[in-house]
Amino acid sequence: MSVESPDEAKWWESAEIALISFQDSNGDGKGDLAGLMSRIDYLKWLGVDAVWLTPIYKSPFRDLGYDISDYCSVDPAFGSLEEFDRLLEALHAAGIRLILDLVPNHTANDHAWFVESSSSRNSAKADWYIWADPAENGGPPNNWLSRFGGSGWEWCEARRQYYYHSFLVEQPDLNWRNPQLRAAIADVMRFWLDRGVDGFRVDASAVLIKDALMRDNPPNPQAKGKPPPQRQTPVFTDDRPETMDCIEFIRKVIDTYPGRIVCGEVQGKTDRIGHFYGNDKPRLHLPLNFALLDSQWDALSLQATIDSYFNAIPEKAWPVWVIGGHDKQRIASKIGEAQMRVLAMLLMTLQGTPFFFMGDEIGRKRVPIPSERVRDPFEKLVPGFDLCRDPERAPMRWDDSPEGGFTNGKPWLPLERPDGAANVAGQQRDERSILALFRALMALRRERGCLRRGGYEPLRSLQDVLAYKRTDGGDGLLIALNIAAEPRKYHWQGRGRLLMSTHLDRPPEPLPDASILLRGNEGVIIAIEAR
Structure with a gap:
């Protein structure tokens, strides 16, 4: 298969970083901008060309910062706008691009937009969120569910209406049918693009529009054994055709800034991923593809997974492969340490842009989290289904000291026990470690044109x-x-x-x-x- 790579997609090795878990600089147990600044030499040594940060915006932090109360400021726990500007300049000086998470589906309920919208049906931002009158019995307008359990509707006494929340009750969904809201999101994008960021990863990009008629979702025929939020087939809340117009709008904003890129979290089976690229109307440069994470781990299944993906994307579209993320279970726990090395070679030699999550390069597995240390609302609200994402989000282990070189204080989540090997320092001393393998593979990609752009x-x-x-x-x-x-x-x-x-x-x-x-x-x- 021969595919041409657009100029915007030539960021060959990209790593996702959950800033809160990368490097702490002030002893509060949470990673920050200054901590990331101190590790730029490591990123350059490793060979990554771009980093994608989970949200750094002002937030009450109920859901890893994906509940945003101000899109145009840095949360004080991470630092300041001035520190962000210095970090961006330092990354660019090191030849590393920066992608920020854009969260356009919802805000925190203490965002000024929602405070105004919820105050009155006649407020200037009354229609910036998804509101609906009660059903005839006074209950929620329909049967839509929250991904974090229970009804997706919450009552607001001031408006005598319900608002919809796809995720936490404190994360009300924005109304993308409102042109003023769209313009406000565009302004947010320009705020960061003007500062020099190189693009965005669009969170929950497949759920930006919900059914205008608010029709009930049907039951899921494969619901047995699944958590309650998955007991419906989300026909009227997820991956609506109208969502593509939202993504096209985001792309138009990005395209006014040459050389910038937009990635996106998409949903559905592999055969659905193609439409997120767009044809006559461009959409995402890189719809993130998690097929390797979901595949059975044998040669025949992997062969079929890879072929199905290449057949699903449009001609001339640039492929992308993802092997980890802040809300994906660590694949090393699934396939084992030995095959993790094989996966590294697969990721770095397939055609397309590779993404990995911080710690994948040292073969990191899921970190056991005691019940009393759980922070993830998924596990708290929908327990018993192994949905907790804290084992992936545990702080980065840089050395074999008790707190892993991550902090001088108490880390916000526990680290795995030190064993002298599963950390950066130990593996940097080992010329045959998986970290050495990742680095060698990235160097080979830069050296061989067939790996960068070949068929x-x-x-x-x-x-x-x-x-x-x-x-x-x-x-x-x-x-x-x-x-x-x-x-x-x-x-x-x-x-x-x-x-x-x-x-x-x-x-x-x-x-x-x-x-x-x-x-x-x-x-x-x-x-x-x-x-």
């Missing part, structure tokens, strides 16, 4: 080996990944030279014939030439 040619996966080629003119690489724990012999056509193994213990060398014995859980990159 993707799938090969048939046999005997637990996932294989494909990346080609760009005369530059060609073969990637062969053993998804099994036992050795596998792999054959191909043509001559080759081994460039890299996931074990980082094989020197570059010519291969005597068109075959190689892959050890268990080993992936290799081979430079190929036709006979």
Whole structure:
């Protein structure tokens, strides 16, 4: 498959950072802008080209800052606007772009917009949120549910109406049908773009519009065993066709700033992801693709997952691959340490832009969180379904000291026990660590044009080996990944030279014939030439 990369998408290695868990600078147990500033050398050493920050705006912080009370200020827990400007300048000086989270679906209930909107049906911002009269029985207008459990409707006595909240009751949904609200969001975007940010990741971009008739959602036929919020099929609240107009509006704002980019959190199966790119009307540059996280972990399933994704995106669209996030379970806990190295090679050699979550580069697993330390509202409001996101959000472990080099105080969430290996310092000393592998793979991407811009040619996966080629003119690489724990012999056509193994213990060398014995859980990159 040959896909052209637009200029805007040439940010090759991108890392998501939850600022509160990255590096604390003042001993309050929460990461901050100054802490991130102190780790820029690490990001540059690692080789990332862009970082995406979870929200840093002023917030009561009921949901990791996704409940925003002022879009145009930095929360004092993180620092100040002046510190943000210095951080942005330092990142750019290091050759690293900065993507901010844009949260256009909802605000906090103490945002000035909602305070005014909820005060009266006649206020200037009365229609900036989703309001509805009670049902005939005086209850909620329909059966829509909150993702955090219970009805999605909350009564407001001042207006004698209900407001809708897709998430927490303290996170009222904005009304994207209102042109004044859209203009206000555009102003927010320009505020940060004018400061120099390089783009946005749009949170909950698939749910910006709800059904105008407010029709009830039908029951989910696969509801058995699922948490209450998933016992409906959200036909009338999620992924409405009108949502595309909202995304097109956001894209138009971005496009007035050359070289900026908009990514987006999207929903639905792989075959739905294509429409988030747009055709005649551009939408997202990079609809974030979580297919590798969701795939069964065997060669045949991965082969099908990758093929399905490439077939789903429009011609000339630029692919994107995500292996972690602040609300996705750590994939290392699913596939194990050995296969995490294989995943690293897969991520960094597939065609497209790779995204990983802070800590993925050291193979971090889910951190056990005692019940008394849980902070995630998901777990508190919908317990018993393993929905807690705190194990992913636990602070970054930089060394094997008790608080991991993250803070001099008590971290806001506990860290895993130190073991001398699962931290940055320990792995920087180990030339064969998974951190060393991530760094080597990123360096190889910069070196080989076929990995940056080349075409993707799938090969048939046999005997637990996932294989494909990346080609760009005369530059060609073969990637062969053993998804099994036992050795596998792999054959191909043509001559080759081994460039890299996931074990980082094989020197570059010519291969005597068109075959190689892959050890268990080993992936290799081979430079190929036709006979």
